[in-house]
Amino acid sequence: MFIVIEGIDGAGKSTQAKLLAKWFEEKGYDVVLTKEPTDTAFGKLIRRLVLTGGREGIIDGARISHEAEALLFAADRAEHVHKLIKPSIGAGKIVISDRYFYSSLAYQWARGLDLDWLIDLNRFAIRPDLVILLDLPVKESMKRINGRSIKTEFDKIVELQKKVRENYLKLAERFPEMKIVNALASVKDIHNDIVALVEHELLKK
Ligand SMILES: Nc1ncnc2c1ncn2[C@@H]1O[C@H](COP(=O)(O)OP(=O)(O)O)[C@@H](O)[C@H]1O
Ligand SMILES: Cc1cn([C@H]2C[C@H](O)[C@@H](COP(=O)(O)OP(=O)(O)O)O2)c(=O)[nH]c1=O
Numbered sequence: 001m002f003i004v005i006e007g008i009d010g011a012g013k014s015t016q017a018k019l020l021a022k023w024f025e026e027k028g029y030d031v032v033l034t035k036e037p038t039d040t041a042f043g044k045l046i047r048r049l050v051l052t053g054g055r056e057g058i059i060d061g062a063r064i065s066h067e068a069e070a071l072l073f074a075a076d077r078a079e080h081v082h083k084l085i086k087p088s089i090g091a092g093k094i095v096i097s098d099r100y101f102y103s104s105l106a107y108q109w110a111r112g113l114d115l116d117w118l119i120d121l122n123r124f125a126i127r128p129d130l131v132i133l134l135d136l137p138v139k140e141s142m143k144r145i146n147g148r149s150i151k152t153e154f155d156k157i158v159e160l161q162k163k164v165r166e167n168y169l170k171l172a173e174r175f176p177e178m179k180i181v182n183a184l185a186s187v188k189d190i191h192n193d194i195v196a197l198v199e200h201e202l203l204k205k
Contacts, residue, residue, distance in 0.1 A: 001205065002089055002126070003198065004100040006168060007134035008161045010145035011183050012190060016134065017098045019191045020198070024094045032088045034080070035098035042076035066111040073104050074121050081125055089126075101125040102133075102178070105171055110163040130201045132194055133172055134183035138162050 003020070005013045014035070021033040037043035037051075050069050077100070088095050101122040109115050138161040172178040181193045 001130075001201070002085065002095045002097075002128040003201075004097045004102065004128045004131045005134065006099060006102045006106070006131055006178070007136070007183060008138065008141050008165050008168070010141035011134040011136055012144075012187070013098045013134060015187060016132070016190055016194060017096050019187070020194055021094075021096050023191075023195060023198075024096075030091075030093040032084065032093050032095045033098075034084060034095065036080060036100060036103065037073065037076050038080050038084075040076065040079055040083075042072070042079055046072050046076055066108060066113050069111070070104060070108040070113055070118060070121060073108070074101075077101060077104070077122065077125055086126065097128075100128065100131070102131060102168070102171060102175070106164045106167040107160075109167050110160055128177060130197060131175065131178040132197065133168055133178050133180045134190070135165070135169065135180050136183040138165060140184060 005017045005020075007013050017033060017035075021031045024031045037046040049064055050072060080097075085095055085097070104122055105115065105118050108118055138158055141161065142158065169180070172180055179197050181190060181197070183190060185193070
């Protein structure tokens, strides 16, 4: 089984991914908890070229193009799918990924790229059984990650996050595997909502 957790920055993805992994482990499942960007050489390259300098994406003082950004995320994902996700699913493990290609659709679309081009670019990425979309207002996520964000970029980040949130909600209409969970609730209540969705999915197996 392959489960993905998505949402804007600070939505609670890593918190919920860890709790879900623990839930599966306590039930005796073998779990692989992973994330994108990955910790491989490609993920490191992304952090250096795209996410550095207040997420300005600087190479030698110039911003890298949004297309190059999308290609880097896709290259990282290709390695992730072929080296970790597919072999783990093949071995009968539960794979939980904190972000996947839906992040590319939501973020790189918000950067102005064409959605259909992004979908085509990511066609190699196998579809998960379930995508949990942690949805909450940007104001709340900003409160949660206060300190993590770069203050001078703050307004720009708020605008981008608002667009990204809207994009995720639009994507949920297009991809039936995406289920929206209200991320304004307590950590425990959100976990319970996720478990209900997962149990429903397990019954289909
Ligand atoms: N339901 C929640 N209510 C309040 N704070 C939360 C909740 N879930 C997570 N947090 C806190 O918000 C911050 C961001 O959570 P995190 O799981 O790192 O989000 P993400 O992985 O989506 O960026 C962390 O400090 C975390 O402890
Ligand atoms: C996976 C992915 C992430 N992103 C963005 C979302 C986040 O703002 C940022 C980094 O992700 P994040 O989850 O914050 O990772 P980390 O905390 O390890 O740096 O990258 C994309 O724009 N496209 C993608 O395909």
